[in-house]
Amino acid sequence: MRTGPLLQYFCSSCGKTLKENSTIEFQRDQLNEECPGCGALLIDTLQNRRKVSESLWEQEQVNNTARGKSSRYLSVDFKTAYRQLECRTIKLAFDIDKIDSLLDLGACGSLCIIGKHNYTQLLIDRLCVHSLLPRRYGGIVDQTLKIIAIDAGNRTDVYQFVDFARQYGLELKKVLQSIVVSRVFTIYQLAHLIIYELPTIIEQLSSDKKNNFIVVVYDLLDMFMSDPHIDKVDAKQLIKEIASSIRKLSEDRFVIASFLPSEYTYEKWLMPVFDNMIEIIDEIENDKILRVKVTSHTLERRKLVKQSLNIKENQIQLVPPI
Numbered sequence: 001m002r003t004g005p006l007l008q009y010f011c012s013s014c015g016k017t018l019k020e021n022s023t024i025e026f027q028r029d030q031l032n033e034e035c036p037g038c039g040a041l042l043i044d045t046l047q048n049r050r051k052v053s054e055s056l057w058e059q060e061q062v063n064n065t066a067r068g069k070s071s072r073y074l075s076v077d078f079k080t081a082y083r084q085l086e087c088r089t090i091k092l093a094f095d096i097d098k099i100d101s102l103l104d105l106g107a108c109g110s111l112c113i114i115g116k117h118n119y120t121q122l123l124i125d126r127l128c129v130h131s132l133l134p135r136r137y138g139g140i141v142d143q144t145l146k147i148i149a150i151d152a153g154n155r156t157d158v159y160q161f162v163d164f165a166r167q168y169g170l171e172l173k174k175v176l177q178s179i180v181v182s183r184v185f186t187i188y189q190l191a192h193l194i195i196y197e198l199p200t201i202i203e204q205l206s207s208d209k210k211n212n213f214i215v216v217v218y219d220l221l222d223m224f225m226s227d228p229h230i231d232k233v234d235a236k237q238l239i240k241e242i243a244s245s246i247r248k249l250s251e252d253r254f255v256i257a258s259f260l261p262s263e264y265t266y267e268k269w270l271m272p273v274f275d276n277m278i279e280i281i282d283e284i285e286n287d288k289i290l291r292v293k294v295t296s297h298t299l300e301r302r303k304l305v306k307q308s309l310n311i312k313e314n315q316i317q318l319v320p321p322i
Contacts, residue, residue, distance in 0.1 A: 011035040011045045018046070040240055090140050090212065092254060094123060095130045095319055098309050102294040103276055107140070107212050110250035112271065113258045115280030117155060117219060119290065120258035122316045123278065124216055127256065129164035130319075131214060132175055144211045148201065151183045152190050153219025167319045180205070187223050187230070191238045195245045202253070213253040217246075221259040221266050232264065239269045247273040281308075288313040 009019045018035070033042055090107035093100045105111060113120045128147050133139025149156065158181070165175040180201075184190045194217070202213055220242075224235050249255050250273075257274075261267055271277065277295040293308045 010047060040244055092127060092131055093138055094127050096315055098311055102307050103296050107254055108252055110255040110274045111276040112274040113278045119280045124256055124258060125160045126164055128214055129161055132170060132178060133168060145178060146205050146211050147179045147214045149179060149181045149216040151218050153222035154183060156181060156218055187238055191242055194242050215249055215253060215255045217257040219259060220257045221262055224266050225262045239266055243270050243273045
C-alpha cells in the first residue's frame, strides 16, 4: 500500500520518464548510468516531480481557462497526435532513386550523413531544395517550409542552393528566402544555439502560420576535431547535450546533420539519436563512383535495414528532368 505521493522520476535533458514510485529507489551507482533516452548521465539530469492525479489535472485545466490561460497539456497532446499523422503523409527525398528507395523520410525524424564535406553538403542542399518543389513534383511546399541551416564548419556555399534551384526551375528569391543560415565559431556557440536558441527561433519563424521545418547542421563535429587543445570531457558532455537536443527537435520536425568520423570517436555519442544514416565510405576516383551505405529504421524503430550501393558522382550533382 502506497503511503506517500506518487513521484515521477525523469531525465531533465530529454524528458523521458524512468520510474514512478512513492519512495526513492535509485542507488548511487545507478546515478552514474546514462539515460536510455538521450545518453546523458543521470547524476546530472535525474529529477522528480509529484505525479498529478487525473482529477487534479482536470481542475488545473478549469483554473487555467478561468484565468484566461491556455491549456498547456491539452495543446501538447493534440499537437503531438497531429504531427504523428503529418509525419507519415509528408515525404522528403533526395530525388536519387537508389537512395530514396532505401529511406522513408517524413516531416519528422532525423538523418545523419557521414563523409567528405563536398559530398555531404551536396546531398543536404539537394534534399532541401527538392523539398521546396510543389508536392505533385515530389516536394512539400503545399505546406509552408522553412529551412534553418547551422554552419558549424564555416564552409556553407549558398550558391549550391542556387544551382539546384535553377536545375529545378524554382524562383531563386523564394528559395533563398526560405533558408535561414547561422554560422557559429566555437563549440560553445554551437551547443548554445542548438540546445537553447533553436526552439525560440522556430517559434518566431512559425508566428501564426502552420510551418514545417528542416533543421540542418553542417559539419557538426568540425570544431571538436580541429581544436587540438579541447578538453575531451567537456567535448563529450557538449556532444551528448547536443545529441539530446537533436532527438527532442526531431520529434516534431526533420533534422539532418553531417560530419566526418573523428579519431576520438566523438560520433559514437551522436549516431544513436539518428533514425537514418548515409555513409559515403570512399570514392573510386577513376570512374567517379561513390560507395554508399544506407542505414534506416522503420517508423517503430523495430527493424534496422542496412544496404550498400554505388552511385556516380554526377547523380548527386545533376537532377533528372521534371
